[in-house]
Amino acid sequence: MRKILLVENEEGQRLLYEQELNEEGYLVLCAKNGKEALKRLEESPCDLVILDIRMPEMDGIEVLGKIVSRYKKMAVILHTAYAHYQSDFLTWLADAFVVKSYDLSLLKRTVKELLRKNGEEKDGRGMSAQEIRGFYETNP
DSSP states (O other): OOOOEOOSSSSHHHHHHHHHHHHOOOOEEEEESSSHHHHHHHOOSSSEEOSSSSSSOOOHHHHHHHHHHOOOOOOOEEEEGGGGGGGGGGGGGGSEEOOOOOOOOOHHHHHHHHHHHHHHOTTTTOOOOHHHHHHHHHOO
16 A cells, blocks of 8 residues: 655645545545654654645745655655645655645645555655646546
8 A cells, every 4th residue: 555645734635635535545644734844854754755744843945845755766746736846956866746636636646656656666755746737637
């Protein structure tokens, strides 16, 4: 079973995403902020991290930098309500950037595709946000 770390400071969203991803067959660990996320990863590395950006104590971009430097092959999805962060070059370190929506289908497809690709290619980072978008534009 593939293990996902979900980092989301809003409890209601965290519970919803956890339930939806569990129903997809993933083991989901949760963290409510960046510091807790890094501690969880030290205790139990994951296959993929879904990371909110705007959080107290340590924002998601700072956490992303630490994850990328420590866990080179771990896929990371930035998942935020603020699309303007996509133009921040530091967010480009993530494998994908998904804007929050009431419809979780894009997030679920992105998780599935990154885990598939990461399983096939253990020698590098996953798909870029641009590759993910292109995949879904040609394969609706």
